[in-house]
Amino acid sequence: MKYINRHWKDKANSTWMLVCTGIIIVLPFVLIIGLYLKSALLFEKCSFIDLIFSKEWKPWENKFGFAPFIICSLWVSILALLLSAPVCLLTAIYLTHYAKSRVLKIMQPVIDILAGIPSVIYGVWGILVIVPFVAKLGNFFGIHTTGYTILSGALVLSVMIIPFILNVLIEILRTIPEELSEASLSLGATKWETIKYVIIKKAFTGIISAFGLGLSRAFGETIAVLMVVGNVVKIPQGVFDAGYPLPALIANNYGEMLSIPMYDSALMMAALILLVIVILFNTASRMYIYRLEKYR
Amino acid sequence: MEPSGKIKIQNLNLFIGKQQILKNINAEIPENKITVILGPSGCGKTTLLKTLNRLTDLYENIKISGTVEMGNEDILHTKTDITKIRRKMGLVSQRPYPLPMSIYGNIAYGLKISGHTKKQFLDEKVEYYLKVTHLWEEVKDRLKQPASALSVGQQQRLCLARGLAVDPEIILADEPASALDPVSSMAIEELFTELKSWYTIVVVTHILRQAKRIADHVIFMYLGEVIEQGPAGEFFENPKMEKTKAYIKGAFN
Amino acid sequence: MMVFATLTIILVLLLIIASIIYKGLPALSWDMISQTPKGGYYFGKGGGILNAIIGSVYLSFGATFLALIVGLPVALYMNVFLVKHKKTVHALRFILDILWGIPSIVYGALGFIFMIWLGLKTSLLAGIITVTILIIPIMIRSMDEALKFVPRGLFESALSLGSTRSEISFKVFLRQCIPGIITAILLSFGRAIGDAAAVLFTTGYTDNIQGSLSHPAATLPLAIFFQLGSPVPEVKERAYASAMVLIMIILIISIAARIFSQKYYKDKIKF
Numbered sequence: 001m002k003y004i005n006r007h008w009k010d011k012a013n014s015t016w017m018l019v020c021t022g023i024i025i026v027l028p029f030v031l032i033i034g035l036y037l038k039s040a041l042l043f044e045k046c047s048f049i050d051l052i053f054s055k056e057w058k059p060w061e062n063k064f065g066f067a068p069f070i071i072c073s074l075w076v077s078i079l080a081l082l083l084s085a086p087v088c089l090l091t092a093i094y095l096t097h098y099a100k101s102r103v104l105k106i107m108q109p110v111i112d113i114l115a116g117i118p119s120v121i122y123g124v125w126g127i128l129v130i131v132p133f134v135a136k137l138g139n140f141f142g143i144h145t146t147g148y149t150i151l152s153g154a155l156v157l158s159v160m161i162i163p164f165i166l167n168v169l170i171e172i173l174r175t176i177p178e179e180l181s182e183a184s185l186s187l188g189a190t191k192w193e194t195i196k197y198v199i200i201k202k203a204f205t206g207i208i209s210a211f212g213l214g215l216s217r218a219f220g221e222t223i224a225v226l227m228v229v230g231n232v233v234k235i236p237q238g239v240f241d242a243g244y245p246l247p248a249l250i251a252n253n254y255g256e257m258l259s260i261p262m263y264d265s266a267l268m269m270a271a272l273i274l275l276v277i278v279i280l281f282n283t284a285s286r287m288y289i290y291r292l293e294k295y296r
Numbered sequence: 297m298e299p300s301g302k303i304k305i306q307n308l309n310l311f312i313g314k315q316q317i318l319k320n321i322n323a324e325i326p327e328n329k330i331t332v333i334l335g336p337s338g339c340g341k342t343t344l345l346k347t348l349n350r351l352t353d354l355y356e357n358i359k360i361s362g363t364v365e366m367g368n369e370d371i372l373h374t375k376t377d378i379t380k381i382r383r384k385m386g387l388v389s390q391r392p393y394p395l396p397m398s399i400y401g402n403i404a405y406g407l408k409i410s411g412h413t414k415k416q417f418l419d420e421k422v423e424y425y426l427k428v429t430h431l432w433e434e435v436k437d438r439l440k441q442p443a444s445a446l447s448v449g450q451q452q453r454l455c456l457a458r459g460l461a462v463d464p465e466i467i468l469a470d471e472p473a474s475a476l477d478p479v480s481s482m483a484i485e486e487l488f489t490e491l492k493s494w495y496t497i498v499v500v501t502h503i504l505r506q507a508k509r510i511a512d513h514v515i516f517m518y519l520g521e522v523i524e525q526g527p528a529g530e531f532f533e534n535p536k537m538e539k540t541k542a543y544i545k546g547a548f549n
Numbered sequence: 550m551m552v553f554a555t556l557t558i559i560l561v562l563l564l565i566i567a568s569i570i571y572k573g574l575p576a577l578s579w580d581m582i583s584q585t586p587k588g589g590y591y592f593g594k595g596g597g598i599l600n601a602i603i604g605s606v607y608l609s610f611g612a613t614f615l616a617l618i619v620g621l622p623v624a625l626y627m628n629v630f631l632v633k634h635k636k637t638v639h640a641l642r643f644i645l646d647i648l649w650g651i652p653s654i655v656y657g658a659l660g661f662i663f664m665i666w667l668g669l670k671t672s673l674l675a676g677i678i679t680v681t682i683l684i685i686p687i688m689i690r691s692m693d694e695a696l697k698f699v700p701r702g703l704f705e706s707a708l709s710l711g712s713t714r715s716e717i718s719f720k721v722f723l724r725q726c727i728p729g730i731i732t733a734i735l736l737s738f739g740r741a742i743g744d745a746a747a748v749l750f751t752t753g754y755t756d757n758i759q760g761s762l763s764h765p766a767a768t769l770p771l772a773i774f775f776q777l778g779s780p781v782p783e784v785k786e787r788a789y790a791s792a793m794v795l796i797m798i799i800l801i802i803s804i805a806a807r808i809f810s811q812k813y814y815k816d817k818i819k820f
Binding site: 055101178179181182184188194198204 | 379397
Binding site: 001006007009013014016017018020024025028034035038082086087088091094098099103107109110111114115116117119120121122123124125126128129136154159162166175186192195207211213216217219220221222223227240246247249250251262267268271274275278279281282283286 | 553555562619631656713744745
């Protein structure tokens with residue numbers, strides 16, 4: 001009797017586990033299909049290419065061109081990556097190959113807290129510190145600006161993606177055997193040469209993947225960027241221009257979404273574009289990282 | 297050869313944290329001979345070897361006292377640039393660690409960072425050292441391929457060639473055959489025997505037979521101490537200490 | 550230069566916390582956290598953000614609880630039932646990592662689609678469900694990181710004692726990893742309470758304290774966001790104060806998670 005009871009318990013438990021696992025597997029497909037169905041209306045009216053490359057965004061005239069938003073998102077994300085990549089790389093090399101383990105113990109909570117700070121807080125910080133700073137910087141170069149610019153968005157983002165990039169980089173650089181740097185040092189190389197020619201070279205694909213992950217994280221970040229980037233629909237000409245990134249488009253207009261025909265479709269399509277880009281970046285980067293871990 | 301090929305270790309103590317790894321080591325390494333540091337695993341052989349070119353710098357919580365003299369210089373306390381000292385000592389590690397470059401790039405690496413950029417010079421050196429290590433015939437058609445494509449035995453010889461290319465006086469080898477098949481490890485042993493007329497070679501091993509095959513001079517270590525040292529013939533034929541006798545008979549490993 | 554880079558990161562973190570506290574502390578008062586917005590609150594009159602604090606706590610507890618119900622079984626399933634299907638586990642980890650990478654605004658949009666499809670209005674329930682989906686991958690992956698280090702030997706010896714697999718899951722794996730799992734839960738809770746983009750569409754906003762699941766709810770991140778958009782200086786000040794409340798909650802959670810994971814190393818049976 002007791003055995004049967006246990007048996008059924010086991011059955012019930014494993015079924016529950018299996019069902020939950022099933023839900024997880026289905027989830028990404030639900031995401032894509034759901035968003036696609038919603039944006040399908042728009043596809044029927046305009047061609048995909050037009051939508052992506054058109055610069056005109058006039059929802060009330062039924063003109064939906066996503067180009068300004070996509071380009072602005074690219075500007076902000078790539079700039080953010082350029083700012084944070086060198087800092088992350090140097091820090092990761094330092095932490096994994098040179099620093100005492102005590103330093104890593106101090107840095108781990110720092111990284112965790114940076115990762116845990118909500119994006120709205122980053123936004124507040126951006127308004128308090130970064131925006132005035134960028135405005136001053138603009139004046140210094142003789143450009144009149146309020147500070148709500150692409151550059152501000154990129155600066156805030158560059159801090160936000162540090163923990164993501166750094167964690168992945170540390171994982172990757174740990175896979176490089178200590179003996180490899182010993183070999184290089186024994187040949188008379190300095191520490192710096194060893195980093196440049198051996199460590200970075202050995203981990204190159206991994207480093208690029210980490211940056212890819214950071215970039216996709218930056219691409220999807222919404223609230224913090226939205227708060228400092230200015231939200232003006234145009235194709236940015238320089239870093240001191242205001243911009244309007246893709247996620248901000250979705251977040252800012254949800255209220256009036258149902259008031260203009262096709263508008264909800266267009267916003268859902270923006271979400272779809274965002275999703276597809278992020279998944280592509282993520283998949284490519286993760287693939288590389290998994291491959292690296294396999295050969296460890 | 298300059299007299300600096302000889303290394304003199306005096307009163308060397310090494311701690312990692314509170315644990316003493318090396319206990320009052322006094323030893324000499326004669327030049328142009330193969331010196332084997334012999335002993336069971338975990339007795340501090342590798343640490344002693346790494347102290348010789350100060351790779352111990354890379355580890356935490358290490359405290360070292362004593363002197364390691366090479367030439368007239370105490371390399372533990374020298375003001376000379378440590379990279380110059382390391383360049384005088386080629387390292388061959390337990391497993392081959394080819395640098396993430398081509399076969400050619402691996403050998404040219406040390407030369408390039410010491411400022412040699414002429415292609416002709418590099419070509420000559422690469423060819424020369426690949427010949428010294430009997431690799432040339434096997435790899436001459438694929439110098440641009442990544443070094444990781446070679447077999448482990450070939451990689452180990454490549455690592456040796458890479459070390460030789462920066463013109464060291466001393467070769468430090470840490471169980472150089474432990475990851476290799478018997479044929480490749482014989483090849484390495486033969487190489488060492490050939491090379492000893494030009495270099496001072498220090499080999500760490502726990503394999504008694506390997507020591508017997510290649511050693512000219514033996515330093516026997518046990519639990520962080522040097523138990524006995526001396527010329528190989530005497531050491532194996534007529535050991536003085538009880539522990540040495542037991543070890544040679546195979547009482548412990 | 551490497552040290553400099555490391556220091557930069559530490560400095561930036563300190564700068565963020567310092568600037569929020571510097572601006573938020575003067576505006577913070579007991580009224581702020583003990584009262585709901587009074588009439589004219591958004592023009593600088595009396596009241597506080599209690600509605601948002603309560604709403605956020607409801608939302609995060611609800612979402613974390615739901616995510617635990619779905620997430621824990623998956624994490625256990627991956628590590629107990631799928632031990633011999635390495636490839637499946639890798640594929641699952643891959644999917645989870647991808648899900649983790651999807652921006653929260655996309656989850657928000659999806660939640661919105663379903664709301665419309667089901668004919669629901671913005672409500673606490675919709676918010677809880679959306680945030681649950683958002684934090685599930687985070688929760689599972691962090692639990693998985695703890696569970697995957699349970700040694701094979703422990704698993705095998707438990708099997709040899711005649712335990713069923715689900716008994717092993719809940720009695721051996723879960724117990725061995727309890728601190729790691731609590732850390733994962735706290736991490737997810739922190740993510741749930743801090744996220745703004747996913748609740749923007751689905752949860753709505755209200756000045757009242759939450760009465761039921763089917764009504765809109767205020768959340769702390771959105772409270773900050775809306776108050777900051779106000780032209781009235783007093784209201785902006787309150788946004789900084791609210792930001793400080795939020796960052797304090799996050800810091801406390803973060804420290805708690807750290808203490809648990811430290812304990813994790815102490816209590817675990819070591820092999």
